[in-house]
Amino acid sequence: MEIAQTISKTLPHPRYRLPFAGDIVGLDTAKPVQKEMAMATELGGIYERKIFGHRLVVVSEPELVAEVNDEKYWAKFLALPHRKLRAIGEDGLFTAFNSEPNWHSAHAVLGPAFSKGAMRGYHEAMQESVNELLTSWDSGSGPVDAYDECSKLTFDVIGRCALSHDFGSFRQAVPFADAIARVLHYVNKSSNDVPIIRSVLGRRATRQHDEDLQFIRHTVDSLIEQRMAQPDSSKTSPDLLEHMLSTPDPDTGDRLALENIRNQIITFLIAGNETTASTIAFALHFLSTRPDEMQRIRAEVDAVAPDGTDIEFENVPKLRRTRHVVDETLRLWPAAPGYFRKARERGATSLGGYEVPEGWVFVLLPQLHRSPEWGPEADKFNPDRFATGQASDTNRRIYKPWGTGLRACIGRQFALHEAVLALASIARRYEIRADPGYQLDVREAVTMRPHGVRLSVSRRL
Numbered sequence: 001m002e003i004a005q006t007i008s009k010t011l012p013h014p015r016y017r018l019p020f021a022g023d024i025v026g027l028d029t030a031k032p033v034q035k036e037m038a039m040a041t042e043l044g045g046i047y048e049r050k051i052f053g054h055r056l057v058v059v060s061e062p063e064l065v066a067e068v069n070d071e072k073y074w075a076k077f078l079a080l081p082h083r084k085l086r087a088i089g090e091d092g093l094f095t096a097f098n099s100e101p102n103w104h105s106a107h108a109v110l111g112p113a114f115s116k117g118a119m120r121g122y123h124e125a126m127q128e129s130v131n132e133l134l135t136s137w138d139s140g141s142g143p144v145d146a147y148d149e150c151s152k153l154t155f156d157v158i159g160r161c162a163l164s165h166d167f168g169s170f171r172q173a174v175p176f177a178d179a180i181a182r183v184l185h186y187v188n189k190s191s192n193d194v195p196i197i198r199s200v201l202g203r204r205a206t207r208q209h210d211e212d213l214q215f216i217r218h219t220v221d222s223l224i225e226q227r228m229a230q231p232d233s234s235k236t237s238p239d240l241l242e243h244m245l246s247t248p249d250p251d252t253g254d255r256l257a258l259e260n261i262r263n264q265i266i267t268f269l270i271a272g273n274e275t276t277a278s279t280i281a282f283a284l285h286f287l288s289t290r291p292d293e294m295q296r297i298r299a300e301v302d303a304v305a306p307d308g309t310d311i312e313f314e315n316v317p318k319l320r321r322t323r324h325v326v327d328e329t330l331r332l333w334p335a336a337p338g339y340f341r342k343a344r345e346r347g348a349t350s351l352g353g354y355e356v357p358e359g360w361v362f363v364l365l366p367q368l369h370r371s372p373e374w375g376p377e378a379d380k381f382n383p384d385r386f387a388t389g390q391a392s393d394t395n396r397r398i399y400k401p402w403g404t405g406l407r408a409c410i411g412r413q414f415a416l417h418e419a420v421l422a423l424a425s426i427a428r429r430y431e432i433r434a435d436p437g438y439q440l441d442v443r444e445a446v447t448m449r450p451h452g453v454r455l456s457v458s459r460r461l
């Protein structure tokens with residue numbers, strides 16, 4: 001690590017800092033990430049924000065992000081939002097501590113189940129869920145809400161691929177999905193760094209949260225018990241549950257504990273559902289305003305799967321333009337808007353010539369993804385960036401929607417396969433029109449998502 005020659009003690013911070021409350025003036029609790037983006041534009045690629053003594057150092061300058069991504073000196077940090085999520089995901093991969101032995105075992109066991117090749121085993125289940133979305137849109141009348149529909153799709157996909165369970169989100173209300181959405185909402189509200197906002201949730205919401213958590217755990221435990229009582233040997237490709245039950249840790253030879261398997265399944269539902277749903281919904285928003293892009297996607301899917309036939313597993317990687325649309329969507333609106341890194345050495349550290357007193361920072365992805373290295377029109381949707389060399393090796397360091405290092409997203413190939421398959425299938429089947437005059441409204445919870453994207457869909461095939 002390069003030690004800065006001169007260390008300035010004072011990190012840039014917002015104007016109008018108050019003696020006790022800190023940088024509370026102009027705080028936006030509804031859209032905090034978008035507020036950070038505005039602050040980063042004003043204050044630069046590293047700055048601090050302090051509220052009631054809670055300090056957050058925000059980094060988005062490419063050189064500094066590259067420095068904190070260096071696994072030799074920095075590692076993932078479980079900050080307040082993660083620790084709140086840990087109440088749900090416990091020692092599941094996403095919320096496990098770096099030093100936790102269960103992380104190492106689960107990472108080793110699950111790595112192969114999330115490899116690119118392993119997607120062959122989930123393709124049919126993904127296709128089945130996409131077909132249910134198409135059938136539901138065929139029989140519907142009036143516009144569809146992009147995020148709600150994508151969320152049903154991604155929930156069903158995880159149900160099928162992780163548990164071989166059909167939640168049937170397009171046919172019925174799913175109390176289990178509602179419980180997951182509620183616990184995430186609760187965690188999001190309670191991990192706010194303004195103590196007053198944290199404490200307004202009240203006892204009723206806390207009681208509901210506890211009941212929801214119990215219900216979620218009980219449901220997943222029952223599905224695991226059923227599987228153990230009746231192993232599914234008829235399937236040629238195992239689902240994620242089967243994989244975890246039958247695969248020993250290659251280093252120790254031990255199987256994952258049942259409680260840990262439950263936590264992994266809940267983690268997939270937390271980490272893999274909203275993120276993928278938001279990404280597909282953002283992409284649909286962009287496509288609905290860009291008939292030229294829609295046409296290019298149709299042309300490529302028609303070439304690999306003529307006459308409206310199902311898209312085969314082997315053909316998904318050939319859908320290059322669709323993939324570039326997904327990549328560019330994740331550049332502009334990375335569903336997980338950032339990640340936390342902490343210096344491996346305890347205590348204060350230095351970064352960019354500043355002292356970082358607590359030794360940890362937040363990487364603000366949508367700002368990194370708009371850094372000047374992306375060119376003068378970094379705010380514009382342009383999938384060509386990924387078709388030309390612009391997103392090649394040099395730019396890998398300014399494109400991090402999947403996080404970084406050892407703790408980067410294990411579900412990346414899964415999400416990409418699902419998103420490309422869904423978008424290509426939808427683009428081929430429908431003319432899609434956005435509401436005239438709609439302006440993108442990005443809402444923030446645990447993830448970033450497009451709000452109010454109402455699409456008129458009419459069949460073209």
Ligand code: HEM
Nearest residue numbers: 093094268271272275276279336339402403407409411415
């Ligand atoms: C577009 C969709 C997705 C995006 C943008 C995304 C993004 C991310 C990011 C940024 C991280 C790193 C977080 C950190 O460092 O704190 C992460 C980790 C993780 N993601 Fe994803 N993710 C997506 C889909 C999925 C899916 C589909 C799954 C599983 C089915 C999944 C499972 C996980 C898990 C288990 C981790 C923790 C990995 C570890 O620490 O070992 N994600 N994801």
